Amino acid sequence: MIMEQRLTAEERLTLKTGAFGAVFLVSNADPGMLALVRESFAASGAMADASGIVKEALTTGPLPKLPRDSALEIESVVLPALTRAVTILRTKAPSEVGTYREVVLAAADRVAQAHHGVSPEEAVMIERIRAALAQPA
Template structure:
């Protein structure tokens, strides 16, 4: 099992949950966000045991705060940093990380009334940040 520092684990969690949050909040509305968050959590639960361990340990993810632009910037930065962390420490997990995040974003977008243009745009930003 790959050893990550607490900061690296936090960055990976922030990236994963932040990507779900970013797509979910691209489609406003409480009930939509609630359904979408559940769909995203289920997708993240489908990760390998090693990635699940990263997602589940170390407390709550730190979703960036501030304006929508600051939130997006923080999530994008965490996604980019996560790619670097995984490339350096566990390249075999990078492909799965990208796949799990992409699946989570897709499931979030499809969870409530079909995929909106704003969700498609958020997903494209996530893919760009992951280099996928």
């Protein structure tokens, strides 16, 4: 049996950057001010459903600092953070990998569904997030 290890502050921030960044990417794929409020509530509900080490990582410590200049710059930070987060969890808490993937994808899907259903742009972004989460270590 593999023992789960505590995550460092840097590792928790990586998990948080990936999760919060994924929500941000989906939200920005089809932007709108009214949608932003609904999407924020939808994402927070999915994150609240997390448990264990994943919940600890997503609910403690500072918020991640994401670039704001362009969607490509944001993606260049968030998608690798998602892949690193899975690698971290595979090493330190293998039983939590599925939880992290499920929480991130649920949050992304809830954000997309929150305002008039999933747009084609949001669907593309969710698939990019899913691919980043599926990358092997």
